[in-house]
Amino acid sequence: MDVALPFLLIPLAGILAAIYLVVVLQRRKR
Amino acid sequence: MDTEALVTDYLGRLDAAARSLPASRRAELAGEVRQHIEMALAEAGGRDEVTVRNVLDRLGPPDDIVDAERGADGPPPGWTISATTGPGTQSSGWGGNEIAAVLLLTLGSVFLPIVGPLLGLIFVWASQQWTNRQKTIASLIVLVVLFLPFILLLGARAGTTITQSVLIP
Numbered sequence: 001m002d003v004a005l006p007f008l009l010i011p012l013a014g015i016l017a018a019i020y021l022v023v024v025l026q027r028r029k030r
Numbered sequence: 031m032d033t034e035a036l037v038t039d040y041l042g043r044l045d046a047a048a049r050s051l052p053a054s055r056r057a058e059l060a061g062e063v064r065q066h067i068e069m070a071l072a073e074a075g076g077r078d079e080v081t082v083r084n085v086l087d088r089l090g091p092p093d094d095i096v097d098a099e100r101g102a103d104g105p106p107p108g109w110t111i112s113a114t115t116g117p118g119t120q121s122s123g124w125g126g127n128e129i130a131a132v133l134l135l136t137l138g139s140v141f142l143p144i145v146g147p148l149l150g151l152i153f154v155w156a157s158q159q160w161t162n163r164q165k166t167i168a169s170l171i172v173l174v175v176l177f178l179p180f181i182l183l184l185g186a187r188a189g190t191t192i193t194q195s196v197l198i199p
Contacts, residue, residue: 007143009175009176009178009179010139010143010144010147010176011139011140011143012139012175013139013147013171013172013173013174013175013176014134014135014136014138014139014146014147014150014172015135015136015139016171016172016175017135017147017150017151017154017168017169017171017172018131018132018135018136018150020164020167020168020171021128021131021132021135021154021160021164021168022132024160024164025123025124025128025159025160026123
């Protein structure tokens with residue numbers, strides 16, 4: 001289980017950054 | 031005083047104030063400000079000294095523009111022409127770089143683990159829609175979330191090894 005954890009977090013890294021960038025861009029458009 | 035000299039002097043002070051910004055961003059900012067001045071003068075319908083001074087006063091001190099740019103979620107207050115700066119500038123928000131960055135950061139993270147988000151970051155840094163601060167925050171999110179579990183895992187393994195070597199000499 002502890003070996004699988006990093007692999008579960010890999011997609012999370014990009015997704016969190018993408019959410020942040022999209023929110024920033026949308027907020028500026030308004 | 032020659033009105034063009036007033037504008038040149040203002041842009042010179044802006045350039046000096048913007049020395050801490052990357053060269054490309056500094057040139058871009060100077061271009062945007064010049065365009066803004068030209069549009070404001072065209073709207074005012076004259077280029078006499080009083081009009082030029084009024085336009086420059088309304089823009090505010092160059093330091094404030096640079097501070098707003100540096101701090102930067104957007105243009106400084108009173109800056110109203112950003113939506114009419116013409117095609118190909120910062121009006122729409124979404125371009126090829128931005129779409130590629132978001133796709134690689136989301137779908138890329140799932141289908142191309144590690145490589146996908148790192149490629150996404152390259153597109154993020156190539157984009158001009160995000161400020162350097164926002165790009166740095168996004169990069170840190172990716173790098174920390176990506177590598178922290180591995181560091182923790184290595185730490186846990188090292189702890190286990192030490193415990194084992196203590197218990198089983």
